[in-house]
Amino acid sequence: MIAPQATETKHWSFHTDLEKIGWLTIHSPEGSVNVLSREAIMELETLVARIEDLANSKQLVGVVLLSGKDSGFIAGADVSEFDGISEPSVLTEALKRTHALFWRIENLKVPVVAGIHGFCLGGGLELALACHYRIAVNDDKTRIGFPEVNLGIFPGFGGTGRSIRQAGPVDAMQIMLTGKMLRAGAARGLNLVDKLVRHRDMLRWEGRNAVLQSRRSSGAGWTKKLTALPLVREAVANQMRKQAGKKARREHYPAPYALIDLFEKHGNDWQAMVRGEIDAFVPLMGSPTATNLRRVFFLSEGLKKQGLKGAKFARVHVIGAGVMGGDIAAWCAYRGMSVTLQDLDMARIQPALDRAKKLFQKRYRKKREVDAAMLRLTADPQGSGVPRADVIIEAVVEKLEVKQSIFSGVEGRMKPGAIMATNTSSIELERIAEALKEPGRLIGLHFFNPVAQLPLVEVIRSRFNSDEAIARGASFALAIGKSPVVVKSAPGFLVNRVLMPYMLGAVERVEKGESKELLDAAAVAFGMPMGPIELMDTVGLDVGKSVATELGHSIPADSRFARLIAEGKLGRKTGEGFYKWEKGKAVKGETPANADIAALGRELVKPLVDMTEVVVEEGVVGSADMADVGVIMGTGFAPFLGGPMRARADGRA
Template identity: 90%
Template sequence: MIAHNATETPNWSFHTDLEKIGWLTIHSPEGSVNTLSREAITELETLVGQFEALASSGQLVGVVLLSGKDSGFIAGADVSEFDTMSDPSVLTEALTRTHALFARIEKLPVPIVAGIHGFCLGGGLELALACHYRIAVNDEKTRIGFPEVNLGIFPGFGGTGRSIRQAGPVDAMQIMLTGKMLRAGAARGLNLVDKLVRHRDMLRWEGRKAVLQKRKSSEAGLVKRAVALPLVREAVANKMREQAGKKARKEHFPAPYALIDLFQKHGDDWKAMVRGEIDAFVPLMGSPTATNLRRVFFLSESLKKQGLKGAKFSRVHVIGAGVMGGDIAAWCAYRGMSVTLQDLDMERIKPALDRAKKLFSKRYKKRREVDAAMLRLSADPQGTGVARADVIIEAVVEKLEVKQAIFSGLEDKMKPGAIMATNTSSIELERIAEALKDPARLIGLHFFNPVAQLPLVEVIRSRFNSDEAIGKGASFAQAIGKSPVVVKSAPGFLVNRVLMPYMLGAVERVERGESKEVLDAAAVAFGMPMGPIELMDTVGLDVGKSVATELGHAVPEGSQFARLIAEGKLGRKSGEGFYKWENGKAVKGETPERDDLAKLGRELVKPLVDMTEVVVSEGVVASPDLADIGVIMGTGFAPFLGGPMKARADGRA
């Protein structure tokens, strides 16, 4: 192919071919993903000027926009630049400039077609929506969406109005309010994508056809747009606020509510919504919520840099088919590992297999995918999978002598280099490793319940462990899509150590006659995802008592806590604890009205924050930053506060 009008910049390459089709490729110089940095946008302004000139002189019949990176199209704006744009005047100028650029792209007299593979998120999707036609690869790697709400903002490059134009107000607002990432097929169904192809190498051919045939995307139909008409829009907006309120309070996460306000003003006119976007967006960027959520984002990204390069895992053996062990095994199978699950007999393993099938059925769209996942997970009462496993995880009852007996029988059966790990929630590794010939081989991989939802794995390091052993543990956590935080072997490690004073303090209040519903509501008002009593029921009262005892907290005989355990009322898993549970949800009584819920919530959370400071001072984690991200991921601690250490430093906890 002979290239004409060739232009190379740090972020883009452009040329035209013999058919006068322009080929524009983004290739951000830093990192594995493309981002729309301010430099990239400035370069694109110049290139668009070139397109306009070539089109007016008849030298350009259209442009196909592609990505030069394997990871995907464009992952969004460059988040690392956000702090430098917290000044309202700087941000307003940058947004105004980008809006004008995207409007020019939309007004090009020749078709511009976006070819999407992999990640197409945030500002990347906004750029694609400014193009005239969108083609996406229909495979598992393609993800399309607006995750900005997770950073305390909403789309700011015109995506609010353009997504409503394409998908209709209800679907578009739902995508923006939830931050949900869509598969290619779902995006096509919502009219965010116009054409699907099977492979990335088909994007060029389909892009060429789209240009030559002057294809243009159609807008959402009248029926979809009707809910934005003035007579119904206020009711629709109020329903959206009600739904948003079930997930987040306005004072904690203002972005969804600001977006709904913008929709209520301009939802029937997508261009007016785009024009109103900047004024609504700017105050959010510099807010404490957005600032802290950006911090949490960078902390979570930093966890991905841990681990050993080149470490690979394909086979996992889990010992213990209870709730934790069974769910760890199911998650590993879901993430593509071959898993053997061991317990005393099939009667104990079968419930875990049944739960695994429910997980796969919920996560996968196709029956054959569910069947394939079930084939990756096999019952192994005899433990034959030990010899072949790359990773062995023990997840039995939290009793030292039981764990020691299991590991003492494993050493000679394992292959060299395999990870030997315990899922202990509180026992120091040095004590478990006493029975081993090589205590340096045992590490901790502490998962959290429910395994499929909570992203954290504590990688526990004993005084015997090498950097290589801990690096392999962190690499395995990443291989199954979890976020590893390395913690020192100490009673309770990080998360349980800080959680126990918080939960037991609330239980003591209940013992004194305070309302469990009020206490839980107060914690939620502070910003916790659920209250401490509901959390104790979720963890399991027996597990809570075991961890409390290990950490030196007594559970008094004759207390309600002890009585419930004695009666087998262990919380969610048994159907009753402090609450009765129906269909996986706590049945709660009326919560009395109180004006001081947030203040009470802060009192309830104080022991957690205090203990986090102690844990950091003892060196259980390497830094306050790691403590913050670990406690957020392991407990759901209010992310808009930046973590317990940041909240204490800011005077907010």
């Protein structure tokens, strides 16, 4: 029997026990999550050499790989290093080194078992797949997947081939192409995980058993492998390209298509796919798309660092049960807060409760979770929740006098320190706050429709607000899983200010006889998620007119826009606007041919980009970076271009 041995490095610890089991633990010293930095990989090389020696000398019967962090296993490679290694020769060498290391782990004579809890993403999943057996904690915190496509790349540490080996070609490709994060049970169903346990503290015991029993994962069954046969694979790859084309154009987002090309070439041989991975991966890392997506990623992560440490919010009171107010209330309840929802009567509140239940049913897996969320959301026509609320949000019609009346009525009933917020989309806060005894207490929290999908909340600062009041507003946005961008109180703030010239410019072209289908197609070709006319219909023509008027844009009385509003044809919500709508989708006619649709797209988006520059110059938003991330999150502006300011600087808008 050997004596236990231990080794500590900056990122890893390794020791053997009296049963000759090796315990390898990752504990990245910086940050709340483990990442596979270049330094961590080099340290792992040294440890694997030691493990090889111990295995060859019969001093080791197996290894269990665990995480020392509460947040999870490994969140992926260190994205902060990507810019520094994107030069092709440097990146190629780094990838070859990591590939060789993972092959050494896979070829160890003793079993290597990965114990997974929390996040197991990207490079972390690739390392786990190089192990021989995987055990995961089956709880809501475990998330397993390949999010690389969101950064303009695909798995580069051998994960393409190894995931196909385990899950089969179609399932593995879907995981990589969508960037979807799986729960533990779903990962087990796809054979990415071999065993589930209920609690994290069971990982060590089950890992020990797996080593002593020399467990090895089996690959995907032969029926799944049929889709990788040569003639079938070509058809499958073409179908994948078709599906990818519905979400992203190849010239905008090349990574999904490069991955499909790699699959079509090597999908019947997982080891060949691993070997071909590097040559396909390297051109993507330094591409403009990947560079801009990394920038957007870091800007988004930076938003999470705002707010006050230790700020907590348990109770929210929402005034106004319309689409926005009701959906804000539902989202807060979904995020675990107790919510009271106020309107004039139950007839106005009930539709919001019905929509909330649909949201909960879509988001939760179990009926008891839906029921619990519904219990957290309470109809409150009398406003009884005001004195207990940590946050009060007004979301009624865009009429100054109505908002002033509401806040005058609740100001004296609020508890000390509670946030008083308006969801106004365009009215300056100073005007609303005129009726208050403490105008500095009112901040803006501007959500975007649909609330459950769009991540941005504009935290609006008036000249009356203190830094602490704004920081508390940002803290609340973060507490409900939203991304706060602080903007100065000015007509339209950031997003509506830049969107309106873009939409109205397109409407004006339609008024002059241009094809709405062509204009929308050109905007999508540029990289927008939908065209400006379809967007106007989606927002609602009445809402568009109200915001346009508030921002000083005139709507001619004899225009088609004005006539549609007068006829009650307000867009998607009424079934007709500029388009007719069926089953939630715009019914579009033929798109006329256009020789230079790309140029038309840039021309359409130019007013948005121009206004973003104006907003930055006026100091409405703190920096060009904040303008870029805010406009991307609030309008869907092409992320692959890095935002309107970056696109203008690069000469692409």
